[in-house]
Amino acid sequence: MISAYTVAGVLRAESVALQRHGPTVLMYRAAFAVAQAALAGLSGHLIPGSRALLLVGGGNNGGDALVAGTILRRRGVAVTAFLANPKQVHEAALAQFLKAGGRVVVGMENTSVATLFGRADVIIDGLVGIGATPPLRPAAAALVELANATSAYKVAVDIPSGVHPDTGAAPGVSFAADVTVTFGGVKTGLLAQPGELVLAAVGMDVSAEAVDACSLTEIPGLLGDPGTRADKYSDGVVCVVAGSTTYPGAAILCVGAAVRLRPGMVRYAGPQAAEVVRHWPEAVATGTVSGAGRSQAWVVGPGMGTDQDALDRLTVVIDKPEPVLVDADGLTLVSRHPHLLVSRQLRGRTTVLTPHEGEFARLFPDLDLSDRLTATRTAALRSHAVVVLKGSATIISDGAHTFVNRTGCGWLASAGTGDVLSGVIGSLLATGAPPLTAAAAGVFLHGLAGERLHAAGLAGASQLWDHLR
Numbered sequence: 015m016i017s018a019y020t021v022a023g024v025l026r027a028e029s030v031a032l033q034r035h036g037p038t039v040l041m042y043r044a045a046f047a048v049a050q051a052a053l054a055g056l057s058g059h060l061i062p063g064s065r066a067l068l069l070v071g072g073g074n075n076g077g078d079a080l081v082a083g084t085i086l087r088r089r090g091v092a093v094t095a096f097l098a099n100p101k102q103v104h105e106a107a108l109a110q111f112l113k114a115g116g117r118v119v120v121g122m123e124n125t126s127v128a129t130l131f132g133r134a135d136v137i138i139d140g141l142v143g144i145g146a147t148p149p150l151r152p153a154a155a156a157l158v159e160l161a162n163a164t165s166a167y168k169v170a171v172d173i174p175s176g177v178h179p180d181t182g183a184a185p186g187v188s189f190a191a192d193v194t195v196t197f198g199g200v201k202t203g204l205l206a207q208p209g210e211l212v213l214a215a216v217g218m219d220v221s222a223e224a225v226d227a228c229s230l231t232e233i234p235g236l237l238g239d240p241g242t243r244a245d246k247y248s249d250g251v252v253c254v255v256a257g258s259t260t261y262p263g264a265a266i267l268c269v270g271a272a273v274r275l276r277p278g279m280v281r282y283a284g285p286q287a288a289e290v291v292r293h294w295p296e297a298v299a300t301g302t303v304s305g306a307g308r309s310q311a312w313v314v315g316p317g318m319g320t321d322q323d324a325l326d327r328l329t330v331v332i333d334k335p336e337p338v339l340v341d342a343d344g345l346t347l348v349s350r351h352p353h354l355l356v357s358r359q360l361r362g363r364t365t366v367l368t369p370h371e372g373e374f375a376r377l378f379p380d381l382d383l384s385d386r387l388t389a390t391r392t393a394a395l396r397s398h399a400v401v402v403l404k405g406s407a408t409i410i411s412d413g414a415h416t417f418v419n420r421t422g423c424g425w426l427a428s429a430g431t432g433d434v435l436s437g438v439i440g441s442l443l444a445t446g447a448p449p450l451t452a453a454a455a456g457v458f459l460h461g462l463a464g465e466r467l468h469a470a471g472l473a474g475a476s477q478l479w480d481h482l483r
């Protein structure tokens with residue numbers, strides 16, 4: 015987990031750094047880091063002769079792009095700067111760029127615009143940085159759209175233009191960065207962005223400005239040695255209520271994650287009891303929730319279907335006093351029968367909801383998903399639950415504290431990985447860990463497992479089990 019900073023915090027640190035080093039030094043350091051990222055993105059190309067396109071706005075962000083272009087030019091890259099507004103441009107940076115042999119293009123009516131974008135190997139987005147508020151104005155938005163349509167390697171300067179630096183909201187078009195090189199400190203809005211993130215300190219000290227130092231130091235405690243006096247119940251029992259004849263795999267994936275992560279005792283209740291035991295002989299399985307025995311946490315929903323039988327099972331689990339994690343079909347049922355959640359709220363019971371964006375939209379149709387941080391926080395406050403909004407940057411919030419996870423990789427975007435995640439979090443909930451800790455740690459471990467799986471040259475949800483610990 016990484017600490018993040020608001021724009022206000024970064025600006026406070028920046029004013030100290032500006033007094034110490036002066037604007038030219040800071041901009042050069044920022045630009046140097048951007049140029050390095052661009053060169054790394056060009057690694058498959060011969061550097062001299064490759065083409066870079068700069069999208070240059072009127073502020074310091076545009077200045078950074080021009081200085082980065084100057085550095086690339088000196089390395090033999092053919093660099094063209096597209097000025098969004100020729101009347102407003104960082105004059106000193108432009109002068110350096112022209113002196114180094116950079117080319118300048120102005121105006122969309124230029125017939126070679128399509129060619130210019132189409133031939134670029136790397137595009138550097140210096141339209142706006144933290145001095146601007148989205149949405150982008152039409153001229154800048156048009157440039158971003160052209161850039162996004164290309165296959166060039168895309169480098170954002172400080173923040174992808176069009177993304178709100180504090181919230182991550184992108185109310186219009188935003189630059190689809192492969193990498194964002196951000197200065198001084200990671201802006202809170204960047205945590206929820208896909209793409210790689212590079213932090214260039216540039217001489218700013220932001221240490222006094224941290225917003226959320228999201229560290230998962232709890233993990234060793236959660237997964238620690240059970241101890242010599244342990245019995246199979248002492249670490250907490252999780253019961254998984256999942257699967258159906260249509261989706262038997264969900265039950266096996268969810269139980270498997272729990273068995274592999276914390277094997278003390280894992281129960282299963284549902285129609286796939288025989289299949290579950292065939293895969294996981296250590297699981298204690300039964301056909302009905304009422305027959306499941308005592309558990310310290312419940313996971314309900316993966317692949318259970320949305321028919322009357324599933325609703326009946328969900329209703330029994332919802333009534334349990336122990337922490338309940340609701341996922342997948344369980345969430346769809348809750349969106350149709352909202353009173354189920356209200357009954358837990360009224361009794362002050364712990365609930366964890368793990369929607370992907372589609373499920374989230376069903377549950378909270380009025381919350382704007384272009385601002386995922388605020389949407390998750392609001393959903394948590396409203397539902398009195400820990401909400402885990404899954405995606406490339408999963409967000410975890412109880413309304414008061416919010417974590418953003420950056421472990422994981424695109425290979426996790428495959429069917430069944432969500433079922434594994436609910437087994438992981440359910441298993442951690444059974445330890446008695448605070449639900450926000452269990453959820454954040456579970457998401458972190460699940461992401462790490464995805465990375466390890468990929469590094470081992472493997473893929474697929476049922477392989478994640480082996481990489482959880």
Ligand SMILES: NC(=O)C1=CN([C@@H]2O[C@H](COP(=O)(O)OP(=O)(O)OC[C@H]3O[C@@H](n4cnc5c(N)ncnc54)[C@H](OP(=O)(O)O)[C@@H]3O)[C@@H](O)[C@H]2O)[C@@H](O)CC1
Binds near residue numbers: 076143145149
């Ligand atoms: N200070 C330092 O030492 C260092 C600062 N650094 C860099 O400075 C950046 C901040 O620079 P900044 O403050 O100049 O603002 P910036 O983000 O370029 O935006 C202003 C421009 O955007 C325009 N614009 C505004 N809204 C818009 C919209 N909706 N849609 C479209 N355009 C819009 C606005 O136009 P205007 O509104 O004035 O007409 C103006 O042209 C920071 O992110 C980092 O990259 C680094 O070099 C490290 C050292």
Ligand SMILES: Nc1ncnc2c1ncn2[C@@H]1O[C@H](COP(=O)(O)OP(=O)(O)O)[C@@H](O)[C@H]1O
Binds near residue numbers: 405408460
């Ligand atoms: N691009 C991505 N990068 C990292 N993690 C991802 C990405 N896409 C999806 N994930 C993760 O994969 C899991 C998918 O869960 P979900 O959508 O519920 O799938 P399923 O229901 O098929 O199991 C979530 O944990 C999500 O955060």
Ligand SMILES: [K+]
Binds near residue numbers: 075139140171173
């Ligand atoms: K930018």
